[in-house]
Amino acid sequence: MKALVPIVVSLAAGLSITWALEIRHRFRQLMSCETNVTQFEFDWEMDQDELLYVDLDKKQIVQRLPEFAEQWCRPESLLAETQINREICKTNVEYFAREAGLPPEKKVAPQTMVYAENLTVLGQLNTLICFASGFYPMPIKMSWTKNVQPVTEGVSRSQLYSNEDFTFRTFSYLTFTPALGDVYSCRVEHRALTEPDTKIYVVDVNTESDTRETALCGAGLALGLLGVALGLFFLIKGNHCN
Template sequence: MASKFLCFTLLFINICTADGYELYSSTRCLFNSTELKDIEFIRSYYYNRMELIRFDSDVGKYVGYTEFGVKNAEMWNNDPGQLAAMRAQKETYCQYNIGIWYANVLSKSVKPSVRLHSTMAPGCHHPAMLVCSVYDFYPKWIKVSWVRNGQEITSDITSTEEFANGDWLYQVHSHLEYMPRSGEKISCVVEHASLEKPLIINWVPPMPETERLIIVGAVGLILGLILFLAGVIYRRKSGDTSLACRFSEKQAEDWSKDAAALSLWRPQKEMFFKPGSELCFTNVLPKSGLMLVPSS
């Protein structure tokens, strides 16, 4: 009978696809664990999106949903071999593949990253809104809640559904309408399978603009003072040499403009460095410590 079913399917497709019709089947495994008792095997047969026949392992036989499906379900249910093969799929197909999924995917988890920030709430009487954004976690199921001064907040909260990033990871965003009050403590609490204990992110209100400007100005003043002191110290260490150089250059410039000084110093070359003159050597080195090499 199984071979007749295969032939019937192929014949039906060959006849109907020429006019754009389609016959197809869908196999599903519904499960809560890897235990056989927690698994349900379902195979459905469709014609143009209309379900004709279904085998459900919890029912144990075929069920037809149209006149044509009822007739075929009755025929297949009268075949013990066909029923035995389908009933075995729960163990041979579902339980085997579910074990692979649990070992490689379902038992894995990725810890979420959380960002808590404030934003303006357009069209709302509240001045701002707190947003707790949870990114890149797996599996999908997660709980995000709010706590004020140790008490869970149940009102003024809106949350998005968990939606996929496209890389097996998920994200979710929770919004809390926020009216600042002095001394209160607000926290975002995230509970997920990847966390040993709930992750608590405390909201730290931003500093007022005036205080922020004061701190920025004070930091700038301190930094400027440090740079000024460093410059003074550097000038002290290298200032003497620089001043001496500038003094020598200024003195040389003044002397160069003094005609009397120039007339006094220009003859010194001839008098002081005249060949054979002992004046050069007596003013530089002792005669006994100098050996002359005669010129050729």
Template sequence: MQWIQCMQQVQRMQWLQVHAVDPSACSGSKCTQQLQRTQRVQCMQRVQCLQQVQRRQWIQCTQQLQNMHPRPLPTVRALVPARTPACTPALPAEPPAHTLAEVLFCQPAMPSLGLALAFDADQLFWFDFPGSRWTPRLPDLPPWPPAVEPPTQLLHDATLCQNLRRSLTALATGMLPESKGIPQADVFPVQPPVLGEPNTLVCMVGNIFPPAVAIGWQLNGVPVTQGVTHTHYTATADLTFVRFSYLLMTPADGDIYTCIITREGDNSSIIAYWVPQYSAPSEVLETALCGAAMALGILLALLGIAMILVTRRNAHG
């Protein structure tokens, strides 16, 4: 508004100069031009002052918004005029996103109900429906707060899930194919294997759907049940489930460990093997390499001597 008033004053002085209105106010064109120039300079100074004030207010506003919101604000950055120099501090990078998922499933197969709480696909708690209690995935985790999602509320949700499943099954049977995933297994030790030292084997089974698989262990073709533990099913982002199985073992030379995954209602199984692999001791390996290098050197020396003798014989003959 002040800029508009300044321009109006300049235009009024120009109009007075052209039409010679109120000549008593100023005598001569030099006086009018000087007055016009003075007012124009004042207007420009006033506009520059306003721009500085607006720039300071914008910087203060940006700093306040930055303190309130740690993420970058593109809309605020767009308010900077194109000809204003960059004077804003660098905004921090956007923190990585995390996912906290609580998934409830129900099905006709066993287990008929399942509920787990996971953070970034790592299971924290799972609900034991027969025992009506939350169970931590690791023993070091604190107990579940009793006031958060009590068992009565979860049982009501489970009943609703079963009712919906029956209704949808009656509508979709014969019209939609049954969806099944082929499990994928991977076996690996928790610690680097050392002959004769206790360790733990992990069988990670992914791409499970529906969540109804049996995981078993074998050692040299013999089933193993002692020292075996399983985790509850954990939902993943691709609408499948993952499950872990652990086996306490002491590796020995020649052992073959087998993780067998069987789906309910199928005659096929998925099998994953793990065989202990040990590197030879460094001293034995060095001795073997030195012996091989020496034997190769002797063989090359004999071959060279033989070639020299053959060459001399041909020269004299």
């Protein structure tokens, strides 16, 4: 997509010169479906930012950047078109697969990491994030455990997002209150993995130590500033007396 922006420069002789600044954007409408799979993905992207996606289960359009998306679509018509496109997509996938001689499915394994949303402080509510990216095809399963026991309360999952190379990424969230010694895990299952990929997050003694060290640093800084203030006070007082 190109946009031309006129720039006019006036010269002393009364002439003017006009340039055109070329701006390039990439707009992508992504529609994903598979044979024998009910999962369906449809979204609009601009420069790798998601403008909107269609949730057919809830029959709604979720706008990520309304100020841009609203300029290009009418939700009612887009929802109806998406329902039709889902069936067309599935039919086309089956047709092209047969015409190509049912080639082997492309599979790319996810890369996974687990981290806390905020600085971990014992007893303070926080969120663990399990991030899986670079996988194909779409279907992926993510689950949590706490001290080896399955956890479902406080768990939520983002939609699937597309990457530049048409692989996918997604996030799973777990709300938790850190307690010393607790062990959390995020288990990821995908067709490209020979076995589930499990990432571990341990609430250890370093969490408490880091908090204590931060407090000590803060106290030291406060004492240092107090010393500077007292020094300036006596310096000014001495000069005033002289």
